[in-house]
Amino acid sequence: MEFISQHPVLVAAVVKIAVLLFIVMTALAYLTWLERKAIAHIQSRWGPYNVGAHGLLQPLADGIKFLFKEDVTPPAADKLAYILAPFLALSLGLSAIALIPFGPPSRVFPNGQQMFSVVDLNIGLLLLFAITSMGVYGVALAGWSSNSKYPLLGGLRSSAQMISYEVSLTISVVGVVLLAGTLNFNELIGAQSGYFHLMRVIPRWFIFPQIVGFLCYLTSAIAETNRVPFDLPEAETELVAGFHTEYSAFKFAMFFMAEYANMITVSCLATVLFLGGWLSPFPDTGIWHYQNYLPGAGLLALAVYCAWNTVSEMRGIARLQLGVVTLLAGGGGLICLYPPIAAAIQGPFWFTTKILAILFFYIWMRATLPRFRYDQLMSFGWKFVLPVSLANLVITALMILVWPHVRHG
């Protein structure tokens, strides 16, 4: 016990990492569910429906399947690189999420540790880019070590695409850094607090002055994570499955999870930089602090919807499961209406909402857009997105020079 009292920083960090890892892995699993359901509904069909109520246990079934599948290794594969690649991809994808603050730094534990972020680095943004730039190795090594034509081509193309769009990804963010004057995530979010003078309704998020930067960032992020419309290197009709063709069972599951973890990381970064992070879009007018009760109200609305679905459900087991979900949502909603918890839950709630909005945008694009051909993809990246983000940087710098009061920081 005295170990805990003598090393509070270490123990607090370990506990936060464990909680964050649990939440992120669950979010990864249910992100796959959300993607399949959303794409299905956009395409006028149901999606997973049978496994749990409305397919809610589908991720669990997929996980069990991946655990029990046969693990086939190509005989001429380079053992070190073959085994290293999925581990590298997954661990890098998960570790980037540790840098991001999910709530205000003013919320602290009794020993002074921040409650909602694992670490608070002065160069947080740079380190996040360092971790994403190392992610290229997972793809390149996977493609090469499989010792087969399609994975090699897919791996080379995919990694070339990733390093091309990485340049415009970092440049499109520099405009935000110029306006805020810092690389620290908490200070970046703090620079977005308040409202524009014009109508006191529009919050001072960086998406409004840096809309071009936001669009460049979003495009580069979709290309960086190999999602539609930039997913030619792993499309099924083109290259079988691209760089992860020869992987089976758990290693394939690790690549799968790594892709979704990269999506979550990139969405978290977009939220922090452009959408105001954990800041609420509703002003604090002081009328009973109404904005504190919005999370609770939202969860109770979700509980009502689940209750309606429970009542109109035919099958017994599904009814039971939906009833459990209703109870959880209702209980969560009632807990969030309790004032001290409502004030504390604000930050993470708005952060999660914004992340879900961006992830839904990702899934929406996958359901609707066709994919780019590879040479179109590369020329788009180098000849359009990169010059536009450079122009954004130059114009932002000029405007700060001419009108110094534009800076938010």
Place this chain on the structure above:
Amino acid sequence: MIPIFMFIVCAALAVAGAVALIWAREPIHSALALVLVMIALAVLYLLLGAPFISAVQIIVYAGAVMVLFVFVIMLLNAGVEERTNFSKLAIPGALLGLGLLVEIAYWLARSAVGKALANGANAPSTEVSTRDLSEMLFRQYLFPFEATSILILIAVLGAFVLARKDS
């Protein structure tokens, strides 16, 4: 306690990576060993209070330059490295080199700069902020900074011309 532990781990990883670079039979394993060395050095830069340089090392060196090396190895499909015969002259050479190393370590440890502490009570306790480094880069070293941008342009043009197929 923690800085010494981190230093020993990172130094061991760096030396292990360098030895693996020499010992590996395939170039791709040497490339991965070099990436390990670079990451270990990035952590050492963090210990030395230069966080910006450690991030730049990972982004540029380990994340771009080594990716280029890995690409070239994949493209050229370099085979297994041939083994040479072990020359008997290597043993006295290695002993001499080891002796030189011990002597360098001894004199470094006795010198004034060697006794300065990187961490701890007498060391400068603040880490170098990005603002300080960028002020120095853009004020005092502005000309070299602009010259390196021209150098990068020359390198891009050179690589482009060299890799172009004559048609």
Place this chain on the structure above:
Amino acid sequence: MSAIPISWYLVLSAVLFGLGVIAFVFKRNVVTIFMSIELMLNAVNLAFVAFARAYNQLDGLVFVFFVIVVAAAESAVGLAIVIMLAQNRQSMNVERVNLLKL
């Protein structure tokens, strides 16, 4: 709170540099020789950062920045040359590149 003397970092830098020289001399593959050059540059970077900390000046860090940039440019051009060489001679063994004419 124990302290690490700067001489430890400098000895590590010397060891890495020496290992880079050994790799440069003993290896035959062109790309591996290039990588040993990068290892030597990294060892020198470590020495620079250690000295910058010892004398509490930022000039060492600026020089490390420039070394990284120059190493990146040099490896780009060098690897382009290596690719052309390997495609011309069909071999990546440095000892086979011993004639001015093919």
